[in-house]
Amino acid sequence: xxxxxxxxxxxxxxxxxxxxxxxxxxxxxxxxxxxxxxxxxxxxxxxxxxxxxxxxxxxxxxxxxxxxxxxxxxxxxxxxxxxxxxxxxxxxxxxxxxxxxxxxxxxxxxxxxxxxxxxx
Ligand code: HEC
Numbered sequence: 001x002x003x004x005x006x007x008x009x010x011x012x013x014x015x016x017x018x019x020x021x022x023x024x025x026x027x028x029x030x031x032x033x034x035x036x037x038x039x040x041x042x043x044x045x046x047x048x049x050x051x052x053x054x055x056x057x058x059x060x061x062x063x064x065x066x067x068x069x070x071x072x073x074x075x076x077x078x079x080x081x082x083x084x085x086x087x088x089x090x091x092x093x094x095x096x097x098x099x100x101x102x103x104x105x106x107x108x109x110x111x112x113x114x115x116x117x118x119x120x
Contacts, residue, residue: 041113045120046077049110054080057098057107068099081119088115
């Protein structure tokens, strides 16, 4: 009888202890970093930022067969590097791209920094 009760209560106590401990950890980590929060002009790369930016802001028209694909087809970093002068011009100088919208100042700043760092 006594033994049975202990084997029942002990795990409950351990569970309660681990739950309170866990609650504390979660409170400390409650705020996740915003996406792109650590990306700066000094560390921006194709894989940490630029690829995703072009994918979300250009790919809809510049994918294979898209409305802009005859001028530039987006298919990964090499397709950007080999057309970098035209892309730079269209996005950062004449700002005709992305067609129908525009990049934020921060997005342009990071893209510009990426070109200046020779497209890592
Ligand atoms: C809504 C569709 C659309 C979006 C979004 C878009 N483009 Fe375009 N883009 C076009 C079309 C259509 C053309 C061809 C325009 C023309 O012939 O005058 C074009 C042309 C271009 C050209 C060729 C310019 C030249 O030298 O003649 C480049 C480079 C380009 N886009 C880059 C981009 C980049 C980079 C983005 C994203 C930041 C982007 N585009 C987003 C539709 C789009």
